[in-house]
Amino acid sequence: MDLDFLKPLLERPGPWASVFVETRRDTEDGAQMQKLRDRAVARQLVEEGADPATVGAVAERLRAEPTSGAPPGRALFAAAGEIVLDLPLTAAPPGVEATWSSLPHIAPLLYLRSDEPACHVALIDRTGADLELRGPLGTEDTGRAEGKQWQGRGHRSLPADRYEWHYNNKVENAWEETADIIAAELVRRCPPDAGTLLVLAGDARERKAVRDRLPQQLRSNAVEVEHGSRAPGASAELLDREIEEARSRYARERVRSALDEFRRGRGRPGEHRPGPMDGAPGPAAEGVPAVVEAVREHRIATLLLGHDAVEAGRPVWVGPGAYDIAVGRTEAKNWGIRRPEEARADDALLRACVAADSEALLVPEETTGPAGGLGAVLRWNA
Secondary structure, eight states, rough: OOOGGGGGOOOOOOOOEEEEEOOOOSTTHHHHHHHHHHHHHHHHHHHOOOOHHHHHHHHHHEEEEEEESSEEEEEEEEEEEEEEEEEEEEEEEEEEEEEEESSSOOTTTTHSOOOOOOOOEEETTEEEOOOOOOTTTTEEEEEEEEEETTTTSSOOOOHHHOOOOOOOHHHHHEEEEHHHHHHHHHHHHHHTTTEEEEEEEEEHHHHHHHHHTTHHHHHHHHHEEEEOOOTTTTHHHHHHHHHHHHHHHHHHHHHHHHHHHHHHHHOTTTTTOGGGGGGOOEEESSSHHHHHHHHHHHTTEEEEEEOOOOOTTTTEOOOTTOOOOOOOHHHHHHOSSSSSSEEEEHHHHHHHHHHOOOEEEOTTTSOSSSSSEHHHHHSSSO
16 A cells, blocks of 8 residues: 555654444434544543543544545544645445544554555557556546647548558658657656556557656566547446456555565574674564664565454554654663653554655465564665
8 A cells, every 4th residue: 555645644643533323324223323422532532531632633523524425434643733644445434433642543544445466557549548546446537648739630531552651751750749648648657656556448559658768677567558538428337347357466566565575584493594794784673673773774675464463452662753663661761762652563564664755564364474463675775
């Protein structure tokens, strides 16, 4: 999961109110259930010591929830009487959860928001491309890439034989320039990282030409699909199905690849792996102490969190900075954290991943992952 959407949580200190609620209201008693839910949220926050202004801000936002078109659930993060982040969820929380803590309780988001990546979609033909961004909660039209068209194309009969080569060459050159324009626009819009999925749809020859013009890293994350057209009235059903299948495959492959890399880096029990004492960082970390050390060295590439991870709720000690984290209170003070506060390990580590532009992946159930359910693939460079 790309964690960029959580960056607003880094911009202010806590303590934080973190609220996860179901938002469906499609039953006869939906309005009454909402009132009971809102009271439960306020009661839990008050019992945990939240200030009245923050409790009031959360209550007001919940009361303003739309009566229709709501997602399955919502997550609210508030501090100092203000809602800092209001996130729709793709899965309903199992119950009302409201906490008051030194750090925002962000770990449940890995379970309640789809881990399938947002993807850029380009519907391509010889005149240009329609561009979309598809995420877990819907599709956004992001504009068009308009290609160069030769003026003679489309409104005159095929030229005489002696001019045919000249005519075809003009058309071909116009398309080559259009493919360049589309590729350049996709490079501008798609972040050059491993989390970007690009789906190319439309005419087979044209989409291949665009893909061939992409830089290697983006090209390796691009897939072509058979259906989809810019033509008015074209059916989108088959295209939608192909895109969802591509997103699911891509998400599974990301997890599989990260786990393979983690297992190679961890090595076999008793096997020596290079580490800081050898003058070189190791490629994987397992368990809270090792991952905390990697956080302080800014070496986390991918954080791995298992279902029901026993280490996730382990207490650690944190300071105001995203990398201010230690296993014990004394250790925290030794690292220069003047007033360390206790926090959950998963929330503290995820906060550091947000700051470091690292990704976090949820290890599927019944899949062998890190011992204790918490590990990381590391960057080689410190």
